[in-house]
Amino acid sequence: MDWILDPTLWASLATLTALEIILGIDNIIFVSIVAESLPEVQRPMARRVGLGLALILRLAMLSALAWIVGLTAPLAEILGYTLSWRDLILLLGGLFLLYKGTHEIHNSVEGDHEGTKAKAGATFAAVIGQIIVLDLVFSIDSVITAVGMVEDLGIMIAAVVIAMIVMIAASGPIARFIEQHPTTKMLALSFLMLVGVALVADGLHFHIPRGYIYFAVFFSAAVEVLNLVATNRKKKAREAA
Numbered sequence: 001m002d003w004i005l006d007p008t009l010w011a012s013l014a015t016l017t018a019l020e021i022i023l024g025i026d027n028i029i030f031v032s033i034v035a036e037s038l039p040e041v042q043r044p045m046a047r048r049v050g051l052g053l054a055l056i057l058r059l060a061m062l063s064a065l066a067w068i069v070g071l072t073a074p075l076a077e078i079l080g081y082t083l084s085w086r087d088l089i090l091l092l093g094g095l096f097l098l099y100k101g102t103h104e105i106h107n108s109v110e111g112d113h114e115g116t117k118a119k120a121g122a123t124f125a126a127v128i129g130q131i132i133v134l135d136l137v138f139s140i141d142s143v144i145t146a147v148g149m150v151e152d153l154g155i156m157i158a159a160v161v162i163a164m165i166v167m168i169a170a171s172g173p174i175a176r177f178i179e180q181h182p183t184t185k186m187l188a189l190s191f192l193m194l195v196g197v198a199l200v201a202d203g204l205h206f207h208i209p210r211g212y213i214y215f216a217v218f219f220s221a222a223v224e225v226l227n228l229v230a231t232n233r234k235k236k237a238r239e240a241a
Contacts, residue, residue, distance in 0.1 A: 013155050016146060020163035022214065026195045027054060027138045028167050029188045030097070032175035033104060034130050042124055047171045050131035055164040057139040062146070062156050086140060087203045093137030094199030100130070101193035108186065137199065187224055191217045 028051070035046040074082045146156045178185045194217070198208045 013159055016159035017162045020159050021166055023142050024163055024167045028171050028174055030134050030192055031131055032178055034127050038127055046127050051168045053132055054135040057135050058143055058160045061143040090199045091203035094196045097192055097196030101189045105189050187220055
């Protein structure tokens with residue numbers, strides 16, 4: 001039971017948990033936006049199932065660390081470019097995010113008619129299928145980060161479980177906020193496209209520090225919050241007049 005009194009262990013757990021939550025933000029946003037294509041009654045279940053599957057994938061990968069390390073081993077060499085399974089998965093995942101972000105932005109800009117057609121054609125299974133595809137990509141990135149930071153498997157599992165519990169709890173409020181504010185949805189879709197570009201770059205061995213992306217997004221989000229506050233004040237002033 002000495003581990004309970006070990007401050008290094010708790011510091012590692014706190015740091016890794018915070019990092020897993022930050023890395024999971026794009027997962028929450030993607031799940032929330034994809035679930036919008038379902039009827040309102042099914043959306044909470046889709047979000048819970050999607051994030052629950054992400055947790056299962058992460059835990060399964062953590063239990064197969066040798067396989068995860070093997071994903072970074074060279075698979076083939078094309079014109080001097082060394083390709084691994086991880087590179088291939090990141091490339092395909094990034095391209096899928098770019099496609100999905102472009103498709104959703106197109107539907108939002110085209111108006112209600114296009115959005116209605118998209119919702120009518122969506123099924124619960126199709127939405128969960130899309131979530132599983134991106135869960136796989138985000139899980140690989142998350143688990144490789146955990147393996148690189150901490151050597152204790154117990155800490156990795158605890159950090160992933162805690163982070164996922166926080167993400168599941170936050171998914172509802174985040175989804176409602178995105179649904180209520182169309183401009184925020186566009187910001188979220190732009191963020192997903194930025195992540196898609198970063199994943200493609202990682203797959204091509206050109207690493208874009210995530211800090212740059214998150215700073216740009218948080219700055220844009222802060223500006224959007226100020227815009228929402230200013231709009232609400234003007235609305236209240238008009239109602240009072």
